[in-house]
Amino acid sequence: MKGNLFMRKAKVVFLGIILGSVSLSAIAQQVPTAAPGSMPGIQSQNVLDLPKAAQDQISLDQLQPQNNAPVWREVNSTVEHYSSIKTPEAGVLIQQGGHEWQLLRNGVVTVFGGWLLALAFCAAGALYFVKGTIPINEGPSGRSMLRFTRLERASHWAMAYSFVILAISGIIIMWGRYFVLPVIGGSLYGPLTFLLKNVHNIVGPFFTISVIVFFVLYVRDNIPTGADLKWLLSGGKGSSHRFNGGEKLWFWFGVTALGVVVSVSGWALNSSIPGVEYFTREQMQMANLVHGIASSLFMAMAVGHIYIGSIGMEGAYEGMKTGSVDENWGKEHHDLWYNDVKAGGDHRGSRS
Helix, strand or coil, X not given: CHHHHXXXXXXXXXXHHHHHHXXXXXXXXXXXXXXXCCCCCCCCCCCCCCCHHHHHHHHHHHHCCCCCHHHHHHHCCCCCCCCCCCCCCCCCCCCCHHHHHHHHHHHHHHHHHHHHHHHHHHHHHHHHHHHCCEXXXXXXXXXXXXXXXXXXXXXXXXXXXXXXXXXXXXXXHHHHHHHCHHHHCXXXXXXXXXXXXXXXXHHHHHHXXXXXXXXXXXXXXXXXXXXXXXXXXXXXXXXXXXXXXXXXXXXXXXXXXXXXXXXXXXXXXXXXXXXXXXXXXXXXXXXXXXXXXXXHHHHHHHHHHXXXXXXXXXXXXXXXXXXXXXXXXXXXXCHHXXXXXXXXXXXXXXXX
């Protein structure tokens, strides 16, 4: 009896195993097959399925050992490859535009910008050699008249000093390898450019602020008028108000337009523009080119402004140094402004 009972139980267990196996097989046929060792939700790939560049490299190794041109050709493409660092351009090892930027920066910008700056200095020197300092025709009268307030002079000198620091450091950074490096050697030139780069980056924001303050203080007296066009067409011999056509051209194109372009591109190169977390390499290269071109134009125009305001014209420097100019100087160079002041106007020539 016990033996028959045991045999019946064994048959039931065996039949259950068979039915369970059949059920599992049917379920397995309905579920997609996953690669061995793969995790759910992760796409698997055979490591032996090589990309075309790798296949080309293997084929080339058979004919030309150690020639890895196909690999580097793929690396230097516009395709962004895999990187575990999830930041913009992390999958780009070599950026194609870098070579074009280098050619433009070290070729067009550096060469033509350098020649432009050199010509500006040479032109100022030649003008001084031929004409010397432009004198006051009637000579100093001994009587002075207020031209600039302390605040106006402070904003001018703040912009001037920061500009000179940026200009000197920028010239050495861009062109120093041609005239500084051969003199002091690489052991000193490297630390010098590193120091000047940091000084340049620190002074830059102060220059931007000074340009904004300068603009606010001087813009109302730099609105172009018909007298400015006549002054320009006459070669600087026409009548003018507080500022003549040449000074207004410097104010709008030099200080304002180029000042803004240089400032914005400089802030971009420092990655310090509020609200912008990342600049691509292409954007940084473009900012570098714009900064170099605008800075070269700015410095070339500043050479003319500094020349006229210092050794080029008698009595001009005293106005920005002390705030006052000689009456004969004012009558000769800014006759309309002189008449307004003498008629009861303030230092701007404005009559209340």
